[in-house]
Amino acid sequence: MQEIKFYSGENIPLELHKVRIVQKLHLVPIERRLEALYEGGFNTFRLSTKDVFLDMLTDSGTNAMSDNQLAAMMQADDAYAGSQSFARLQQAVTDVLGKKYLLPVHQGRAAENIISVAYVHKGSLVPMNYHFTTAMAHITDKGGQIAELLYDEAYVVNSSHPFKGNMNIEKLEETIKYHGPKNIPFIRMEASTNLIGGQPFSVQNLRDVRAIADKYGIRLVLDCSLLGENAYLVLQREEEFKNSDMKTVIQTMTSLADLCYFSARKLSSSRGGGICTDSLEIFRELEAFVPLYEGFLTYGGMSVREVEAMAVGLYETLDETMISQSPTFIKYLVGELDKKGIPVIKPAGVLGVHVDAMQVCSHIPQTEYPAGSLAAALFLISGIRGMERGSISNQRDEYGNETYADMELLRLAVPRRVFTLSQIKYVEDRLTWLYDNRQLIGGLKFVYEPPVLRFFMGGLEPTNDWPQKLMAKFKEDFGESL
Numbered sequence: 001m002q003e004i005k006f007y008s009g010e011n012i013p014l015e016l017h018k019v020r021i022v023q024k025l026h027l028v029p030i031e032r033r034l035e036a037l038y039e040g041g042f043n044t045f046r047l048s049t050k051d052v053f054l055d056m057l058t059d060s061g062t063n064a065m066s067d068n069q070l071a072a073m074m075q076a077d078d079a080y081a082g083s084q085s086f087a088r089l090q091q092a093v094t095d096v097l098g099k100k101y102l103l104p105v106h107q108g109r110a111a112e113n114i115i116s117v118a119y120v121h122k123g124s125l126v127p128m129n130y131h132f133t134t135a136m137a138h139i140t141d142k143g144g145q146i147a148e149l150l151y152d153e154a155y156v157v158n159s160s161h162p163f164k165g166n167m168n169i170e171k172l173e174e175t176i177k178y179h180g181p182k183n184i185p186f187i188r189m190e191a192s193t194n195l196i197g198g199q200p201f202s203v204q205n206l207r208d209v210r211a212i213a214d215k216y217g218i219r220l221v222l223d224c225s226l227l228g229e230n231a232y233l234v235l236q237r238e239e240e241f242k243n244s245d246m247k248t249v250i251q252t253m254t255s256l257a258d259l260c261y262f263s264a265r266k267l268s269s270s271r272g273g274g275i276c277t278d279s280l281e282i283f284r285e286l287e288a289f290v291p292l293y294e295g296f297l298t299y300g301g302m303s304v305r306e307v308e309a310m311a312v313g314l315y316e317t318l319d320e321t322m323i324s325q326s327p328t329f330i331k332y333l334v335g336e337l338d339k340k341g342i343p344v345i346k347p348a349g350v351l352g353v354h355v356d357a358m359q360v361c362s363h364i365p366q367t368e369y370p371a372g373s374l375a376a377a378l379f380l381i382s383g384i385r386g387m388e389r390g391s392i393s394n395q396r397d398e399y400g401n402e403t404y405a406d407m408e409l410l411r412l413a414v415p416r417r418v419f420t421l422s423q424i425k426y427v428e429d430r431l432t433w434l435y436d437n438r439q440l441i442g443g444l445k446f447v448y449e450p451p452v453l454r455f456f457m458g459g460l461e462p463t464n465d466w467p468q469k470l471m472a473k474f475k476e477d478f479g480e481s482l
């Protein structure tokens, strides 16, 4: 992609789109933000957007849509069966992802459910580069287990490794030999590995995984939810693809997998999801579960408007200008925070900026959830809503014991084409203040813990009156400013 240089020599990302539909935001006073935290059990998932200023919870379903996507939604063909909207989506999946058969589902986790129902049973083990919360929950729900097989470098915060999402090939082979290929229904590779900081894998690594899968006769499943971003970073970082293009990289990756699935809330900036494959056998194995769990095979639980937006969004994923917007903003913010000594995952990945709560809140033990505490503290002093990606997001083991996360991260998502640069500067400013006052942040404890995916609706409370002290310091430094 063509670089745009500033005369001043400053390295700032430039928006290559214009904003034509806007939504008013509200920055409520800090006293209200404190109340909102208590009402929401110190869990940012439970905040109402009327109290949130910059919503950096996730990019899922929050990426900006294009004018062409909105236009396509108006010409949706509403039919229970045989909808032309579905035909357009199927064509887009073939053109963009290079796969022949498509099973539509209402979102990514519905695909994970169907794949797990079909292939996972008690005693199954699914090796993967790293888990995603819902993928793991569906596998364990069906009696299976997972094995996370990243290289050690993946867990290094301050790293320059271009592909921290790579599967550890030696460990993969050892794991298969140890458990036996017949107990391994599939290997799962996740593009732009979400929970370790949006870190990509290389095409070469995927080829190596494919070779192992072939050697032992195991299916390879690719989670394509963040495939566009992974492909963009391949173009940036993998020598072989230096002069290539999005379509070539994407299809090189998808052609290596037996089965691809995606959350269209991420891939294609719309809603919904899908499972696609070139294998009629796999298609037949999964087909019956779509009407059972989702809806008829030509809408899969989605509205046809979403289906139309998804088709257009898939083609737009091939546009480097569009796909690079969020990663370049992330790179900018990571660079600015890093200059100030604030520990963030490096190299900059995709999806969002990931602040290392283990270091920022080194005075808070993992038993008191440093990443959850940091997320609550940042919301309190800024109205910015991030997401805890640490031990709260982990599930307990089969005996009910806590399993502490490898990394305690505060994720600040940067959905595509949503925030302006001054808003990103605000994030930088408030995070810097919080970092300078980090000793005032305290821990959290659960008061309500749901048995499954507890991070979504769980309720916590502070271990002491640290939120009040943090608010007092904010008011001392900022006076009447919001």
Ligand SMILES: Cc1ncc(COP(=O)(O)O)c(C=O)c1O
Residues within 6 Å of the ligand: 060, 107, 108, 109, 110, 132, 134, 135, 190, 194, 223, 225, 226, 262, 263, 264, 265, 266, 272, 273
């Ligand atoms: C990598 C990955 N896989 C799967 C999912 C699940 O998708 P959905 O939220 O649409 O159910 C997500 C959602 O964030 C994701 O990031």
